[in-house]
Amino acid sequence: MAAHLKKRVYEEFTKVVQQQHEDLSTKKLRLTKPSKSAALHVDLCKATSPADALQYLLQFARKPVEVESVEGVVRILLEHYYKENDASVRLKIASLLGLLSKTAGFSPDCIMDDAINTLQNEKSHQVLAQLLDTLLVIGTKLPESPSVRMRLVEVACKHLTDSSHGVRNKCLQLIGCLGPVEKGVAKEAESQAAKDVQKIIGDHFNDQDPRVRTAAIKAMLQLHERGLKLQQAIYGQACKLLADDYEQVRSAAVQLIWVLSQLYPESIVPIPSSNEEIRLVDDAFGKICHMVSDGSWVVRVQAAKLLGSMQQVSSHFLEQTLDKKLMSDLRRKRTAHERAKELYSSGEFSSGRKWGDDAPKEEIDTGAVNLIESGACGAFVHGLEDEMYEVRIAAVEALCMLAQSSPSFAEKCLDFLVDMFNDEIEEVRLQSIHTMRKISNNITLREDQLDTVLAVLEDSSRDIREALHELLCCTNVSTKEGIHLALVELLKNLTKYPTDRESIWKCLKFLGSRHPTLVLPLVPELLSTHPFFDTPEPDMDDPAYIAVLVLIFNAAKSCPTMPALFSDHTFRHYAYLRDSLSHLVPPLRLPGRKLVSSAVSPTMTPHEDPSQQFLHQSLERVYNFQHLDPRGIQELLEFTIRDLQRLGELQSELAGMADFTATYLQCQLLLIKALQEKLWNVAAPLYLKQNALASAAAKQILEETYKMEFMYSGVESRQVVIIHHMRLQAKALQLIVTARTTRGVEPLFGMCEKFLQEVDSFQRCFISELPHMQGSFVDKLLDLMPRLVTSKPSEVVKILQTTLRQSTFLHLPLPEQLHRATANIIEPTGESDNPLRFTSGLVVALDVDATLEHVQDPQGTVKVQVLYPDGQAQLIHPKPADFRNPGPGRHRLITQVYLSHTAWTEPCQIEVRLLLAYNSNRSKASTRIPKSTWSESLEALPPSENGIEGTIPFSKPVKVYIMPKPARR
C-alpha cells in the first residue's frame, strides 16, 4: 500500500514528463517484457545530468516490476548507485531499492549484502537514512532468518553514533523492528556481538535531539509489541522523560510508563524524598494522572486515555482522582457534590443556595496541604474540565472503563458524569450518557442526581434524548418520588417532542418492570382513581395515558396485588393495549380472566421451554421422514412449515430460529415438488408449463438461500455449508431443466463447466465440513467427479438427475442464537392523505426514519428503495452518519431521501422500502475459514463466483402520496 501511495505522490509531482516518450515506453513494455531491466539500464546510461537520471528513475517508479526481473533491476540500480555523485539521485535509488524489495513474491536476501555494502562509503546523511529504511524493509520481508536480522541490527548499531538525527532515528526504528526478541537468540549470537538491544535503545533516551529520543521510546514500545519483556530498570528513565521539553517525547514516555505498569504492576518502587515505597502500578498511575494537567493537549489526551486501562490500581489511589481537596482561605471546603448529598440525606431537597452557604468550616493545617505533588489528586476533575473536548471525551471514556471494574468508584464518579451532561459540546454529552448507561448496573441514582439527569430530557437534540431514554431503561431508582419524577419529566418530554413516543413508551416499560414495588404506591395517583367516586374514563388515544399504562402494566407483571387497584376501564384498556402494543404490554395474570399464554412461566430455563421443545420435536420428525411415501413427506413438510411460522409469530424469542428452519424446509419442499414433476418422464418440449414450475422453484430456492445466508445474524459455518449445499442443488436443478428444454448441446457446455467449477469451489471452501455430509448430494457428486469431468454434458445431466433424486435430506443444526434482520419504517407512516406537492423537475426531501434490528454492518448493506408508479425504481445509499447505534444489535436510520419526477396529472403513491444488499464475496463462509486457505481459495475462485450481488427486501413497503406539479411559467 505504501508503495502504491508513494507512486501516487510521485505521479503528482512529475507532471512535466514528455508525453511522447511515455507512450513509447508503455508499448515497449508490452512487447518486450523481460528486457525491462535492460531498458532501465539504457535509460540511466543515456542520462547526461543528475536531474535527467532522477527523471528516469521517477518514471520508472511508476510502473510495476515483475517478480522475475526485480533482481536484475536491483543490480542495475546498484551499479548506477556506485557511479553516481549526486546525493539526490542516490537517495532516489535507495528508496527504489526499498520499494522493489517490497514486491510480493520477491525474496530480498540476495540483495541484502549489496545494500549493506552501500552503507559503508556513504557520506550523505539523508541517503544513509534512506538506505537504513531500505534495510528495514528488507529485514521485515525476511522474518524467518534471525541471522540476517542480527546482521542488520549490528549495522544499525554501528550507525547509531552518526551526527544526523535522521540516521539515528532510522537506526533505532530498525533495531525496534528487527531486534532479537527471544532470549535464546540473543545468547546464541553472543559470540558475534553480545548486544542487549534494550540497553542500546535505552542509552538513546538521553539523546540531544528530541526526535531521536522519541524514536528511542517508540523503538522500545515496538520491541514490547513484538513480545520482548521490557526490563523494569527503564522505569526510572522513562519517568524522567515525562518532564521532557518536547511533547512527542512526553507523549511516548506516557505510553512507555503505561506499558511498564502493566508488566510489573506489583513490584515496589520507592517514593523519592521519603522512605516509603509503593506499588509500581500506583506510582505509574500517579505519574500519568499528573500528565492530565500537562501543557500540551496531545499529551493530555494520551494520558487520559491510558488511565482507563489501568485497572490494577488500588482503590485508594483511584478515588483520589475525583477528589481535588477543596479549600478556601486555608480552610477545608466541601464540594458542591458533598453538600448536595448532605442536603439530600438531611431530608431537605433542593434548597436555594444562600450567601455563604458554602462557607468553609474546618481549619487546614498549612503544612499538610500538598498543592501539586499529590499525583493522582483530582486528575479526573481536571480532565473533565479541560479546555479541549478531545481531552474531556478521553477522560469520560477512561472514567467509564474504570467504573466498570470498580463498583465503589462507579458510585463516586456518578456526580461527575452527571455534571458532564451539561457540557457545551454535544459529543461529550452523548458520550457521558452512554458511559452512564454502561455502568448503570453498579449504581443507584439519588433523587437529586436523577433530577439533573432528567433535566436533559428537554434537550433539543434527538440523539441526546434517545440516549437518555436508553439510560433510563437500565437505571436503578431508589425512591418512589424518583419514579414519579421520571414519569413526570418523560411526559413533559412527550408533549414537547411527540416524535419520541415510541422511545418513551419503551423506556417506561423497563422502568416499570424494574421497580414494581416503587410503582405500586403511585398507582392510585397515576390512574387518578378515587375510593368513592368514579372518575371519568381517560382518552385511550392519548399517548401520555398510554405511557402511564405501560409503566403500570409492566410493574404489575411482577406485583400481583396491583391489579386490585385498577378500575374497570383499566382492564378494558389493558386488553386493547395488549393487542395493539403487544411488545410493550406484558401478559398479566388478571383475576377472573384466563391468562393469555399461561404456558410460559418465568421460572423455566430456556431448555425446558415447551415451545423450544416443540420446535425441536417437529424438526426431529421431519428429519426422520425417509421411510415415508413422497406424498406423506410433502404433507409433513407443509404442516411443519405452517407450525413453525405460527410459532415464530407467537414466540418472539424463537422467531429467528423458527423462520430460519421454516425457510429451509420450504426450500426442501420446493425441491421435492420440482423433482416429482411428470416432465422428467416425457420429452421436454411438450411440457413447457410444468417446466416453468420447476425452473421457478429453482429460482425461488436460490433466492431463499441468499436470504438464509445474509439476513440472519448468528449463522455459523455449519449452517452456511447446508445453505450452500441447498444452493448447489438448486443450481443442479436449473441445469437439468435447461438441458431438458433447450435443443442442441452448445449452450450446455458452458453451463456444465460452470457448475463443475462451483462444485469444485464448494469442496475447497468447506473441505472440513464434508465428513458431516454423508450421503448428501454433494458427497455423491464428489464421488462421481472424475466421471463427470470427462463425460459429455448430456451424460452429466443424467448423472445429476439421478444423484439429485437419490440424495438424502441434510439435517440442519441450529445455532445457539439466531436473529432475523428486520426493519421497521417509522416515518413516513403512510397514513397521510395529503399529497406531498412539489414542482416537477425539482427535488423534494422525504424524511425516512427506520429502526433496524440484528443487521450487521448496516452502513454497508442497508439501502433505501423508492418505487415510482411507472415502475421506475431508485436505489439510495444512506450516508454512514445517518445510522445511529442506540443499543447492541439495534440501529436506527434517520435519513433524507430525495424524490423527483416529471409532472403528474394527479397525486399517486410511491413505495419506499429498505433493502439489504449482499455480495457473495463477503460471504460468511469465506470469512470464517482460516486465513491461509482463504487466500488460496480467493485466488483460485472462478470469476463467476466472485461477483454475485443482490438485494433482499426486508421491510414492509410504505406508501407515500406525492404530487409533482408542472412548473409554472
Next chain:
Amino acid sequence: MPEIKVTPLGAGQDVGRSCILVSIAGKNVMLDCGMHMGYNDDRRFPDFSYITQNGRLTDFLDCVIISHFHLDHCGALPYFSEMVGYDGPIYMTHPTKAICPILLEDYRKITVDKKGETNFFTSQMIKDCMKKVVAVHLHQTVQVDEELEIKAYYAGHVLGAAMFQIKVGCESVVYTGDYNMTPDRHLGAAWIDKCRPDLLISESTYATTIRDSKRCRERDFLKKVHETVERGGKVLIPVFALGRAQELCILLETFWERMNLKAPIYFSTGLTEKANHYYKLFITWTNQKIRKTFVQRNMFEFKHIKAFDRAFADNPGPMVVFATPGMLHAGQSLQIFRKWAGNEKNMVIMPGYCVQGTVGHKILSGQRKLEMEGRQILEVKMQVEYMSFSAHADAKGIMQLIRQAEPRNVLLVHGEAKKMEFLKQKIEQEFHVSCFMPANGETTTILTNPCIPVDISLGLLKRETAIGPLPDAKKPKLMHGTLLMKDNSFRLVSPEQALKELGLAEHQLRFTCRVHIQDPRKEHETVLRVYNHLKGILKDYSVQHLPDGSITVESILIQATAHSEDQGTKVLLVSWTYQDEELGSYLTSLLKKGLPQS
C-alpha cells in the same frame, strides 16, 4: 552579578491599582497601570513620582505593558501618559486596545459627570493615550528596541487578557497579569511554554483556595433560571458590562437553544452592545467551541438575547434580564429590582462579589426590608441567589502555571499578604525556587546568572565536537579555542586565527625536564630500553626511535646522555610543547618511576 529589580507601585500585597516596575539588564519596564477601586483621592492611582521626581517619564521607562482591560490594570493609563507625561510605547493586545477606551470613557463619565470631580483626564486624553498604544498578537515577538523584546501568551480571564514575557538577552521575566487556568464558556485556559524565565511575576488572588468544578455552579445557575422561568417568574441578573456578563450570556443562550425555551432574554443596552461587537470580532481569542462553530454561527450573535428597553420591565410573563451595574447600587439594575422585588415568583441572581453598603450586599446578607431614598420601605419577596463566577487561577492553577513555565524565581503580587505567605511557602517547598512578595514601594532584587552567548565558527565547532564522544545536550563540554572580546562581542576562534587577527607572532612554549636513571649500560642501550618500555606502555601513541638516538612520543622528544660525573647515571631529557602538557607530564612521571628490571 547582574540583577533584576522589581518594585510594585500597586498590587504589592494588595488587590487593585496594579503597577509593577521591573528593571532588567538596564531596561526599565512598567507592567500595568491600574487604578484602585477603594479610594477616591490620590491613592487611587499609583505614585508615579517614585519613578522620577523631575524629568520626563519617557526617559526612565522603555515601555509600558498592559495585560488586560480591567480598570485595576489600565485605569490610570490616560492620567499617566497625558497628565504625568509619557510618550514611549504602550503595548497591549488587540482586543484590549479595542475595549480599553470604552471602559476608560465609562469610568471618566462616572467620576466627572456623576461625582463632579475636576482635575480628571478628559475624553481627548483617552484618545491621545490610545494613539501611543502598539497592539501585539499572541506569541508574536515584538522588538521594543534592539535588546528588549516582549511576547504575549494567552491568559484566559477576560477577552484579550495576556501574559507577557519580557526578555533582554538571556534574562527574562514573565508577568502573568490576571489569568485563569480553567476554561469557561467563552474563553480558554491560560497557557505558557517551558520558557524558564528568571522571574515569574504571578497574581495570587486565590492563593489559599482550591476551587470546585465549574460545572456544578453552571448547572445550579441554569437550573435556577430555568425553574423560575417555567414558573412564569422574572429573573434579574445584575452584572458588570464586560467579562462575566458575556460568559453568562453564552451560557444562557446555549441553554435556551438546547432546551428550546421561548422566554425572552434581555440585555440592558449601553456599552455592552459595543463590547459584544468586539467579542464577535475577536473570535480567535475565545475557546475551542466558539472558534469551531463560528463558521456556522458566531456564538456572540445572540439569537435569544435582545436589547432591553425600559418599558419591557412591566411586560407580563417570564423573562431574564441582564442589567448593569453589578452591585445593585444605582442605575438600571436597581430600577428593575425595585419593580420586581415584591413578587415571590421572581428571582435575582448575584453573579459576583458585592461591596459593603450596596443594596446587593444587603440582600445577600439576608435583609428582607430595605430602606430606599425618600424613606420608602421596600419589602423584598423575590428569591435572592448568589453564584460566584470568577476567572482567577486558584492555588492549584498557580502551581500548575509555575510547573509549566519552570521559572528560577517567583514573585507574588495582586493578593492579600496573609494568603501570599501560605502560597510562598508552598512554592518554595515544592519547586525549590525562591519566592518573593514585596509590598508596595518595596524593591526586590533578584540575582541572575545569565549565560553569555559567544560566536564560534562552524569549522571550529565541528572540529572540536568531533573529538571524543558525541556531544550531549545535558552536559557541558570542554572546548579549546581563543576567546576574543572585541567591539562588544564575544567570539571563540582557533588560536591560529586569533593570532592572525590580532597580528601577533606565535610563540612556542616548551617545557624541558631531566630525569635521572640509574643504569650502568651504554647510552644507546639505555635508549633502547626506554624505547621498549615506552612502546610497551603507550600502545595507542606512536613511539619512534630516531636514528640520531632520540625517542619521540608523538611530538615529545626524549634524549639520553650519560651523567658527566657519574657514568652509572643516565640523564633523560624530556622536552614537550605547551600543547602536549598532559602527555608530557605523564611521561615524566612515568620515567621518574624508573625502568623495569630486565
